[in-house]
Amino acid sequence: MKITLNGELREIAAATVADLLRELKLAPVGLAVAVNESVVRRANYETHALNDGDIVEIIRAVQGG
């Protein structure tokens, strides 16, 4: 399916948020995820299903003031 991931259209095989992080080789620590403008709690990564057309944001903390 196709999702918009961090602003870019992307074809993915993942069915859940946890799958997506594995597909992207991202450890599920030090980041947070929102799907369609709603934050997905860490505890729900395995169960939160992704759908075609979803808008996914994966963020981290960076330096700033």
Place this chain on the structure above:
Amino acid sequence: MNSKLTIDGVELGSRLLFGTGKNVSFDTMKECIELSGTDLVTCAIRRVPLNESSGQNLIDYLKNVRVLPNTAMCYNVKDAILTAQLGRELLDTNWVKLEVIGDADTLFPDNELTLEAAKILIKDGFTILPYCSDDLIVCQKLEQLGCAAVMPLAAPIGSGLGIRNPTNLQIIREKIKCPIIVDAGVGTASEAAFALELGMDGVLLQSAVYGAKIPQKMAVAMKSAVEAGRLAYEAGRMPKKLYGSASSPVEGVVNS
């Protein structure tokens, strides 16, 4: 010796709130944070780069301080709210430094949108520390909404121009009860001290330290500056006089 700054019931060990840097290594940042004595540092929330190794994680360098996520460079309410919510999930804190920018050149805040975002986030359980103009009415409205502090700018972000309008800050001090943190504009230690002498409860700065030739020395200078400024405020300065007043006895002077 001076009184502590308390925000939302949390007593902070320092009146210096600090950024986590721009164009400096994590090691220099960590050193400056430690030397500055700060208890509260702010960081930005950004998309994870997907096509490169993400490298070291900032959070690993911020173990001994409270971290305040910010919504820096958000230009609308929707982005600010989602960024705040992502920051809360990431850092496990309901505190957020709310920034809604209105102009890319000056980085002045959009106070109207800041108020709108603050209202929504407070309903959502956030503790808000909003960046705003040095404008009494905006600060009063933010306080009335229930913001934990107000953070008026002293000059544009990153400008180092110092306290451009001390009169406004003094008026805000007289009319506002919640903590006032000068956010943005401080360029050197005397300006941080001046903000505290005016009765501000703290300063939030970043460029003044990381933009100094020797950031570590400026971090120490800022630590001393906020302590000195607060002590001077609490001590109460002497009245200014137009003419001289002898510091030594006028009687018994040897003269011819």
